[in-house]
Amino acid sequence: MKATTPRQDLIRGIWRENPVLVQLLGLCPTLAVTNTVANSIAMGLATFFVLVGSSFLVSSLRKLIPNEVRISAYILIIATFVTLVDILLQAIVPDIHKALGAFIALIVVNCMILGRQEAFASKRPIGRAVLDAVGTGTGFMIALLMMGGFREVLGNGSLLGVRVMPAGFEPWIIMILPPGGFFTLGFILLAFGWWKTREDEKPKLRHWPHGVASASDREEAAV
């Protein structure tokens, strides 16, 4: 595995390797519960808690869990955290629990969480695993908030329940229905892809500080 610094472990998942916008993982909750900002925050926090808790435990137990049963053990750990979140939300914030419905339980099968355990937490020390989980969880939250903000403003004319659109604005109901999730995700991925392409092209020019590189220079660099 490529050596990384703690800082890289933390910030990688937030933007450059964002689980939703780049890796396209965990799309089920991303599409299903982002019709309002409040739901996005609740789902983001619940997933964050499960991800950080699971990464901590998987990394702590990595030398005790035999390779042959690792996936079963990871799923068990994740499912335990999800059940705890489910019960705690129901006891502490029942209204949010009601709004998120079945999707809390479905965090168990969020491939982003199992992916981080298998690819990172199971091979790295506890500190690094937690940093990676915090970064990835934050990246997931950012993606959900982008979706939730966009959909709530257009679909309901409000942001966090506070009306932000002018009185004459007719809400685009479709934005808070399932198709709106797909449209929004499509637009955000398009914008993100466009931004990333531009960013990726920038460093190439830095190799030639004295002017624009010739075509042959670029070909050489590509080889």
Added chain:
Amino acid sequence: MSPHGPSLPVQSQVPATRLVATLAIAGALAGFLIVSVFQWAQPRILLHQAEVLRGAINEVLGGPDHYETLFVIDGALTPDLAAGADSTAYERVWLGYDAAGRTVGYAIVGQEPGFQDVIRLIFGYDPATGQLLGMKVLESKETPGLGDKIEKDTAFVGAFVGTATPLHGVKANTGSDEPGQVDMITGATISSRVVIGIINHRLDNLGPLIERYRAQGAN
């Protein structure tokens, strides 16, 4: 390649018992943790559910001074339950009283399949006038922005206050004003019809029981 030929994949040396033991211990710990948290959370969850129900009963009875729980046992309403019986195992209605001790009306819960999932609601009913006192949706997963108007549309929810029963739904803004008429929500016809249906069906079932109870106790 090593000087002694190609290296063979390393065979697992982990005995089967250890694999089973690992999963068994992990499962036992997970179970212990979940049960512990559940035992802490359950009283709070039940308390919250009871608070929600209490608030809803007060709302649909128009803020009574107090109310009494009646149980449906053997086709009759009764306030008394056998000692040791589980009060949640029986169907319940709630009878509200005003400050002077006069009956205000009955709060009744009903549920039926809606457009997406089951719609569960509570409504207040005054048998003396045959009119409704209010309606509140307790549970619904109807389409956001359309079907969920059955709980968010104040005009629709308010239309149940003081309306005679049985109800019949009509298309919105028809201009007619017959007793028992409720304007259905445009774009949420199925959900509106289900709400009206739940109230009518519950009154069909419980109306005779309520009349009998009133006749017995002059309530």
